[in-house]
Amino acid sequence: MLKNKVAVITGGTRGIGYAIAETFIKNNAKVAIFGSKQETVINALIKLKNTYPESNILGLAPNLSNYSEVEFSINEVYKKFGKIDILVNNAGISAREPIEQYNPDDFKKIMDLNVTAVFNGCKAVVPIFKENNGGCIINTSSMVSFYGQESGVGYPTSKFAVNGLTKSLSRELGKFNIRVNAVAPGVTRTDMVASLPQEMVERVSSTIPMGRMGEPQEVANAFLFLASDLASYISGTVLSVDGAKVQ
Numbered sequence: 001m002l003k004n005k006v007a008v009i010t011g012g013t014r015g016i017g018y019a020i021a022e023t024f025i026k027n028n029a030k031v032a033i034f035g036s037k038q039e040t041v042i043n044a045l046i047k048l049k050n051t052y053p054e055s056n057i058l059g060l061a062p063n064l065s066n067y068s069e070v071e072f073s074i075n076e077v078y079k080k081f082g083k084i085d086i087l088v089n090n091a092g093i094s095a096r097e098p099i100e101q102y103n104p105d106d107f108k109k110i111m112d113l114n115v116t117a118v119f120n121g122c123k124a125v126v127p128i129f130k131e132n133n134g135g136c137i138i139n140t141s142s143m144v145s146f147y148g149q150e151s152g153v154g155y156p157t158s159k160f161a162v163n164g165l166t167k168s169l170s171r172e173l174g175k176f177n178i179r180v181n182a183v184a185p186g187v188t189r190t191d192m193v194a195s196l197p198q199e200m201v202e203r204v205s206s207t208i209p210m211g212r213m214g215e216p217q218e219v220a221n222a223f224l225f226l227a228s229d230l231a232s233y234i235s236g237t238v239l240s241v242d243g244a245k246v247q
């Protein structure tokens with residue numbers, strides 16, 4: 001489904017981002033993953049290369065909240081692969097502290113990665129997409145971008161911003177054949193969820209009509225669809241992948 005396409009995936013070293021990288025590789029894309037540390041990027045590249053020896057992959061570890069570093073890394077991918085067709089802004093962190101205990105520095109940290117880094121990736125890739133006569137951006141949002149969450153206000157705030165950025169950019173860039181969408185996963189079995197108290201995961205999972213949490217592969221499938229030509233007229237949407245969760 002992604003033959004001859006080049007994709008950049010931030011936070012591609014584990015969890016949902018790794019599943020997206022695998023899925024894109026299986027569908028014949030060339031893939032660059034951006035992670036937070038050189039070491040985790042190398043480990044992910046080794047794992048991918050062992051599983052998919054024919055794959056054409058690259059890994060970099062820019063500070064995603066620093067625009068110059070993101071621009072440099074995007075240009076490195078462009079130099080190596082000759083083009084970029086897809087940008088997946090997936091890296092993200094969460095926090096659960098109630099407002100009185102919420103450290104203002106942690107609020108800024110969440111905004112820096114979950115929002116500013118998304119802006120940085122989009123800004124760096126748009127000139128390349130324009131030269132290419134089109135492209136596709138997919139941002140990882142969250143179910144909390146629709147109705148917030150009961151504690152840890154920074155995370156849902158950041159994901160509301162991701163939806164706003166997605167919808168606004170889709171309108172700004174539509175005329176250049178650049179599609180901008182987001183995927184809003186529900187509770188998905190990754191390290192992010194493993195770090196939450198078991199009692200909380202069970203309570204949230206019990207409210208999912210489909211009766212279970214999602215698998216990273218199930219979320220990655222939505223990214224594949226939106227990245228592919230099957231979604232050629234879909235832009236500005238936030239696609240829920242959450243087992244029908246409503247709140």
Ligand SMILES: NC(=O)c1ccc[n+]([C@@H]2O[C@H](COP(=O)([O-])OP(=O)(O)OC[C@H]3O[C@@H](n4cnc5c(N)ncnc54)[C@H](O)[C@@H]3O)[C@@H](O)[C@H]2O)c1
Pocket residue numbers: 010011012013014015016017018034035036037040063064090091092093094113140141142143184185186187188189190191192193
């Ligand atoms: N797991 C869930 O239930 C769930 C639900 C909704 C949305 N999401 C979103 O999915 C995305 C991926 O989350 P996940 O569940 O796979 O989490 P994860 O913790 O397993 O993976 C997070 C990824 O982000 C990267 N990352 C973290 N900090 C970084 C930094 N400072 N710089 C660069 N990369 C950094 C990590 O290297 C990793 O690849 C996030 O945006 C998250 O908000 C997850």
